[in-house]
Amino acid sequence: MSPRKPINSKVPIVFGIFILTLFSACQKEASTERHATWTHYGGSPDQSKFFDGDEITKANVSQLKVAWMYPTEDETPYFFSPIIVDTVMYVMGKNSSLIALNVVTQEEIWIHANLMGLTRRGINYWESKDKKDKRLIFTISNTIQAIDAVTGLSVMSFGTDGYVDLREGVDRDPTSIRRIQPMMPGVIYKDLLIIGSAPGENYFSPPGHVRAYNVVTGKMEWIFHTIPHPGEFGYDTWPKDAYKYVGGVNVWSEITVDTERGIAYLPVGSPTYDYYGADRIGSNLFGNSIVALDANTGERIWHYQTVHHDLWDYDLSPAPQLLTVDRNGKKIDAVAVATKHGFVFVFDRVTGEPLFPIEEKPFPPSAMPGEEAWPTQPISSLPNFTRNEVTKETLNPYFPDSIKQAWYKRLEEAKSGLYVPPSDQYETMMMPGALGGANYGNSAADPQNGMMYLLTQEHASIYKLNKVEPPKIDLSVNEVQRIKTLYSSTCQTCHGVDMAGGVGPSLVNIGQHVFFDEFRSAVINGKGQMPGFVHVDEETLKAMYRYLGGNPASFNFRRNLEPKTPEGPVVASGGVKIRPDENRAPAMSAYPKDTEHPTDRYTTEYGLEWPGLAAPPWSSIVAYDLNEGVIKWRMPVGQDSLYVQGDQSKGAPGGVLRKGMIVTSTGVVFSTAKGGKLYAFDAENGKLLWEETLSRESNAQPSMYMLNGKQYLVINATSNFARDSYNHSKKPGALPKGYVVYALPGNK
Incomplete structure (x- = not known):
């Protein structure tokens, strides 16, 4: 304890x-140069x-x-x-x-x-x-x-x-x-x-x-x-x-x-x-x-x-x-x-x-x-x-x-x-x-x-x-309602009541067009004018992705987005090439076996x-x-x-x-x-x-x-x-x- x-x-x-104090005492007034x-x-x-x-x-x-x-x-x-x-x-x-x-x-x-x-x-x-x-x-x-x-x-x-x-x-x-x-x-x-x-x-x-x-x-x-x-x-x-x-x-x-x-x-x-x-x-x-x-x-x-x-x-x-x-x-x-x-x-x-x-x-x-x-x-x-x-x-x-x-x-x-x-x-x-x-x-x-x-x-x-519940394969009625509540409170202003878009783009069946990693990154990190929502837990993310027509089984993959070459004096593109992970491990989702921890977790x-x-x-x-x-x-x-x-x-x-x-x-x-x-x-x-x-x-x-x-x-x-x-x-x-x-x- x-x-x-x-x-x-x-x-x-x-x-x-x-x-440091001695140095400070001997120092001239800080320059504004x-x-x-x-x-x-x-x-x-x-x-x-x-x-x-x-x-x-x-x-x-x-x-x-x-x-x-x-x-x-x-x-x-x-x-x-x-x-x-x-x-x-x-x-x-x-x-x-x-x-x-x-x-x-x-x-x-x-x-x-x-x-x-x-x-x-x-x-x-x-x-x-x-x-x-x-x-x-x-x-x-x-x-x-x-x-x-x-x-x-x-x-x-x-x-x-x-x-x-x-x-x-x-x-x-x-x-x-x-x-x-x-x-x-x-x-x-x-x-x-x-x-x-x-x-x-x-x-x-x-x-x-x-x-x-x-x-x-x-x-x-x-x-x-x-x-x-x-x-x-x-x-x-x-x-x-x-x-x-x-x-x-x-x-x-x-x-x-x-x-x-x-x-x-x-x-x-x-x-x-x-x-x-x-x-x-x-x-x-x-x-x-x-x-x-x-x-x-x-x-x-x-x-x-x-x-x-x-x-x-x-x-x-x-x-x-x-x-x-x-x-x-x-x-x-x-x-x-x-x-x-x-x-x-x-x-x-x-x-x-x-x-x-x-x-x-x-x-x-x-x-x-x-x-x-x-x-x-x-x-x-x-x-x-x-x-x-x-x-x-x-x-x-x-x-x-x-x-x-x-x-x-x-x-x-x-x-x-x-x-x-x-x-x-x-x-x-x-x-x-x-x-x-x-x-x-x-x-x-x-x-x-x-x-x-x-x-x-x-x-x-x-x-x-709310207590963090064990992950579920199918969306329950309560889970659907929770996702709808989350959508109305955080997404609806920009993406519209019917998900057809407004300030933000349409989300209709977006899960069929982007992989889970992209979806997850956009929600958590933000994208464009959209802020990040870092407190959305992993299971809720997967549930929302399924709700939007996606299959979370794709979450270990990313699309290769087609780069666009703008007009002007382009000298290079994309930065350096990053080596892909040969064997990507799942994100940490549980306490290590040798550590004491509470039985339940809560989020809001x-x-x-x-x-x-x-x-x-x-x-x-x-x-x-x-x-x-x-x-x-x-x-x-x-x-x-x-x-x-x-x-x-x-x-x-x-x-x-x-x-x-x-x-x-x-x-x-x-x-x-x-x-x-x-x-x-x-x-x-x-x-x-x-x-x-x-x-x-x-x-x-x-x-x-x-x-x-x-x-x-x-x-x-x-x-x-x-x-x-x-x-x-x-x-x-x-x-x-x-x-x-x-x-x-x-x-x-």
């Missing part, structure tokens, strides 16, 4: 802390989304106009965040091709076509000190690959035959792993790619150990076991041998690096299974923790766990932000992290000491068999940026009276509030739910002024645990079918002054017609956020939001300086670059508007899908 107290080690390596480029997902390795450029100011930002755009020329929604190196911009388009653009002429330099399975959010750029070797490093189909950034050709000397298999080295049979690559690109530090994973959140998913690979050779240089092995720190916060079957505890979002100190900050996610943890009794380090590692060796420096024994899917996912704050007249280099459930925790960047008090407070126990909810949870003294309860008083006022009455009854029978454990006896209504709060891409900072900016949403989840759906359950605004941008520890301003963002009566083109502030921000040195905060909205706010007081409505939805991190003294803002506008949004692509003069580049009028 694990000890009944959380472990939050702040000074495990005393000598290392002394050296690295913030004048956008070569990483978040601009630079600190993921601050901060840009040092003086042309666009508060006074002239309202004059921004479209300078040029690059159409993607297909119907695929891309979530890709462009990076810019010198005069070259790298984007995705044209049937999932990686494209190099000359930002001076706006012409294509090269196209590497048909990179199906490439991580959706972006890629990494690395160059040697002499600038003779320039590479794009990315993950695709559970591998790491490299492309020559100048020629667009695959680097065959990388790894073995041009790739590294990410499935190897994570405590499972590699051939049994179906998914492991992260949805974010990782981060480059020196000659290392530091990378997390997205192994799924079902029972027996692979563990999410964080690894570093040499960008030249592909050799794994270090691994940090997020689920500790025997003898490692934190092993006693789990049951014996839990590392053999527990999964998750992964960094699926942004990794932040302090390049001056050589410290990587990991926002670590939840253990599996997210909502029932009878097989992982204990506080479960390093789940839901911010972990500071030596970026050169992977050794732990300090950590802090923000949720003990998580039962609510409260991953840490926004990038930890590096700031210099003024506390009581003393300048302190800090790291701040925001959570899905609305808290901000701030620490000394080197020692891990909290800069604002954190109190362990008691919360209700679980009534589920075998479950032991942790008796206390850490509560930050900083103001919370979300609501944490759904009540009759906070219910959406736009609901028709019949829906209100139905919800009043459900609320009477349900439980809602912070850290209420899920149950199989009643519904728990968590605010925020699985989507947050703040989530990936939703944090930014002005590093020198102690200001952190968050995009946040108030989207509830409704959970009710995401419970996201009511995104507008609470009153608007559903989405906001929030500015924290971490010098004083206060919320300085908050503004609603986005446009969502959900449940709003009257003119649907006006809507209400809100919408599910998977968007991004840019903070400039001139005090402007750019933000995208649902409904194709693009904003510029005054960083000091939140005043709206400029607003634009895009012709397409944006679901990617914006980018910024300078060229000959002129400043450019890049927006990926390639996603479709949802049915609950006004479709601005129908307006006269609407731009096609593509990357839209804004600048001030005139030449410079």
